Each structure stands twice: as structure tokens, then as C-alpha cells.
Amino acid sequence: MSIASEDDILRLVERFFPSGHPALLLDRGDDCAVLRPGGPLAVTTDIFAEDSHFRRRYFTPFDIGFKSVAVNVSDVGASGAVPVGLSIGLTLTGHEDEAWLSGFCEGMKALCDRFSLALSGGDLARSSLLNICVTAWGELPEGLPRGLCRGVAREGDVVFLAGEVGLARLGLTLLEKTSLPKECAEVKEAWPRACAAHLRPVPLAEEGVALGRFALHHDAGGRIGLMDVSDGLARDLPRLLASRQSGLGADIALTDDILPEEVLRYASGAGISTADFAFEGGEDYALVGTCPEALWPELAGSLAGFGRRVSVLGRVRAGGITLNGRKPACAGFDHFSR
């Protein structure tokens, strides 16, 4: 099968995503798809752009498809919503052949199958760089009409983490240094968890949904805050605490016992601060949250059994953020900072 027209691409997508998903009243192929009405709908849009979010040099087409969906599903899960479907705006360069497109679709499909997601449609365009813009949605229970949000923390609340931080930054750091395919393969072999975290992050959507259910039954006051760590704790923690408006900070401890072994090994070899490295590292798609101290033991129980590390990072307090008892070294990532 050669790719000579938009219709060829659509036929290829059809092979991987056959129509008939129960979440859709009308499938792809018309001006709009139609979503079955349900509870409140959590919606997010994330761009995954070549040379800004990924390099073709070390991302396989599968990785690109996988991660472009994963970063969106992460946001949906972090709202406490059950991920349901997505649409995709796919800007190609025109040089992608059938093998490339098949790999890309396989990667998307692997993530979609993991969470039973519908592909409701999208659009194709052509430009000089790849650009994948996904909009994903999920269903919230009627009793949780705003989902799990930021900005509900108070002094003394527990700051918790589901998943790990620092691994994706390590993967990025190491893969960026490679140029030949052989070097890239060596890095992937020596640092498998770091590379996987950067290339194919599996979002903690099940954990987010579990927290949503927990909030529905145990948190009448709406005091559980949650978000995913996409830009790094350094940038995301102030957002979770709504620091600018609330004046809240937190005392955070990123100690060796809760940091990934590969991050410890790398930082020790490079002679840098493990805690700062992990605190500033983005794209781990861990979940960071706040809750009243009294809720913590039971909340922690609701996060058990998913196979991810669950940690207490510290306590919310008035004033700034401290990391291991001192001021953090610097802020996180910004596409437009100068």
C-alpha cells in the first residue's frame, strides 16, 4: 500500500481503528463525530510537536503515536475522569511512508487499547515539521461535576505523589546527547526506565479515576487537589497550590528512598543534586496532589494496587516552597521563556 493521497492515510487509520466504538453515536467520516451524552465531560488539548517535544532521531513512529495520546490521557485521568476518546490533528511533512504511518498508528492504538479509547476523528495537514494535536475527553461522575482540581490546598495538607519524577528528564538528557543510532541503542539499554519514561510514558489515569471515586465518597468538602506533573514539580507545584493567589507553599522532601535508582545513579556520576534534578524534571506524568492529613491514610489505600510508587512529599504551608530544607535551585520548563 503506497501513500499517495489523504484517502490512503484514512484507509490506513481505519485498519487500526475500526469503527463501532460504543462511546460514539456517529463515527469518523462525517463533518463531526457524535459523542453519546453522559455525565460532565472533562476535555483537554495537548500538542506534541517535532523538535519541541520530540526528535525523530530517537523517537520511533510508535513512540510518537503512543506519547501524543498519553500526555492527553494523563490530563483526563488527573481530573478524576474516565478517559473515553480523542480526536487528532495530524500535521505530516509528506515524507512519511506506509511503514512510518503504520508504526505511528500502532503506538496510538497501544495506548488507546490500554484505556479502551475511541478515535472520534481528526484532520490531516502538511507542514515542514510533524505536529500532533490531540484533544481527549473523559466522563466524570455526576457527583463530581468539576472533577479533581488545583487550588484547594490549605496549610498542613499532605502533598503526595503517585508515580516517580526525574526519570523522563534523565531519558531526555541522555538521548539528546546521542547522534548515531548505535549510541541511541546503547543509551536505551543502559538506562531503560529513563528512556521508557521519556519515550512511552504510561499515564496514571487509573489512579486518577480511583482518586475521583474516593473523592466522591469521602471528600464532601472538595478538599482533594490533583494534577499531573507535565512541566516538572518546580513549575507544577505552585500551580497545584495556586501559590500566586493563595500565598501557599510547601516543605518538600525528595529523598533518595523515593527517587528512581537510575536518577540516583546518574546524578551521583555527574556530581549534581539528585533532588534538584528530579524537582525540575518535566514530562513524568506522575500525579501530584494535596489532601487533609485526616484523609491521607485512606486515600493512600485507594492508590495501592496499581503497581506505582506512592509517596508523601511533604506538607503545605504559608509562604514559599522549600526542597529538602532549602530554597529550590530554579524553575521548570517554559516554551516561550527568554
Added chain:
Amino acid sequence: MSIASEDDILRLVERFFPSGHPALLLDRGDDCAVLRPGGPLAVTTDIFAEDSHFRRRYFTPFDIGFKSVAVNVSDVGASGAVPVGLSIGLTLTGHEDEAWLSGFCEGMKALCDRFSLALSGGDLARSSLLNICVTAWGELPEGLPRGLCRGVAREGDVVFLAGEVGLARLGLTLLEKTSLPKECAEVKEAWPRACAAHLRPVPLAEEGVALGRFALHHDAGGRIGLMDVSDGLARDLPRLLASRQSGLGADIALTDDILPEEVLRYASGAGISTADFAFEGGEDYALVGTCPEALWPELAGSLAGFGRRVSVLGRVRAGGITLNGRKPACAGFDHFSR
């Protein structure tokens, strides 16, 4: 105000799109926005990409913002759904200053205000070319759970058009020939409707909604077909008729009395076929539909009063498509055709 960070851009967007839209249970600023549950939701995604869909040379920032939303609202309206909101994946080059971003937001806002749309959120990224990917949604009545679709035509049905075709192609043709700002201004002055059709198309969403309501009350059999003409009648008409599966075609008449004056003037001066030019022209965002002959008079009445031309283009028949009694010259536009 200078643009030195993502937060600066978000603050600028906030100025144009204050929070508090009634369609949102949770506004921008969290991992997800939350949409108020309603009827079935029609969803569409369209990319608007630099040098593929627009040139900065003759599109103002306002035009870019306006059209990137308009092309999506057109799809929602063509489903018979009331447009409600959108999210945007905005890939900038990093060279856009406050004036540019303000113009862009003003253009988006002009279209959003026209249809009372919510901006639920989005994402920012950076690349070498502008790329705007919008996902828009609208609400369908419960009794029209798939909206207005393609592929419901039968032999003898009326093929109708709301709006005009050929103008946007003319605008594109003329603007592409300009290089200096002065030339561009002259073209805009000499061919105002053609340029406006290419730069700032106003979607026929009210007409689509009116047809949806009409279908709800008068079309128990689901026999009204509708779509917007984004790629030109040459490509879109076979899709409306589902020609490949149904084997249906149509006898179409694009006569001078239903074609725009500027298109007639240009084609006559250039010595080309007006009908072919208009038949192949994309991006007019007119609505093309099919309905049983018996429904047509009343359906036409439901389309009156919106200030757009409503025309009968012809009749559905078995076999191919004819244009003014002959085979059409060629097919429409494809981003990936070779």
C-alpha cells in the same frame, strides 16, 4: 506588555476570553475543562496551518484567528448542532509579539462572540511554522442523535446549496499572485467578496441548526443529508452522496445566475469555465445537502431569512456526476496527492 513566557500569552488570552462561560462547569486553567452535560455532542477537529492553509503575507493575525475557528464552527453547524465551544492547540514560532497575539485573539473572539462560544482551553507549543488546531463541539437535540449526515441520498433527491461557491478560490488565486503589501491591498479593494471569502469566511452554522430543527420535526426517515463544502464540490459532492458505496451521482447545474458576480467577472476576463472554477473551488464553507423532492419547498423556507443565497443545484441519479450536462474537468484539493 511584552511576551516573555507562556504565562504572558495566557494572560493576554484571558483579556479577550474572560472566564465564566455558562457552557463550562470548570473553566480553563486546570488539567481539563469540564463541559456541562447536555444532549449528544457533535465534535470536530480542523487544522489551520501556515503555508498549507494560509500565508502570513496576506492573512492578518485577525484573519488567522477568525478563520481557524470558523472552519470548525462550519463543521459543527453542518451537523445540525448548535456550536457551543472549542479548544485550541496553538503552535507559534516565538516571533509573535503582543500586537500579533492581540490581533489573533481579536479575530478568534469576533467569531466566538458571533456564535456565543466558550474557549475551554488548549495548549501552546513552538515550531518553525504557525499551526492552529481547533477542536469544536456543539449540542444536538436528543431526537437527532447522529445529527445531519452524509450518505442518505436516493435517486431523484434534490441537491441544494446554501451560500456560494467559487469565491474563496478566487480570493486565494488573486492573493497568491501578490507580493507587495500595496498589491495585496489593491486586490482586496478590487475583489472584496472573494478576498473576504478566503480570509474571513462566516460559517453557515445558523442555517445548519435551522436544518437540524427542520429535520427533527419533518424528516422522520432521516432523509436530509448535509455537509459543508470545505474541499470544493468536486470532492465533497461524492462524499455527500457516498458515491463509492452507493454508486450515486448527480446532474449539477452551476449556471451564471447562481454564481457570484466576482467569479463571473474573473472567469470571463481569464477566459476560463466559470462552472469548473466554482465546482473545483474549496474553502467556501457553503452547505450542500440532499433531500427528497417533497420536502424541498418547506426545507427551502427554513433556510430563508439568514441573508444567504439558497439554490437548487440539481438532482441525484445513479451513475456519475455531470456538471452543466458534461463530465466535470477534474477533482478537488488533496494535501497529499502526488
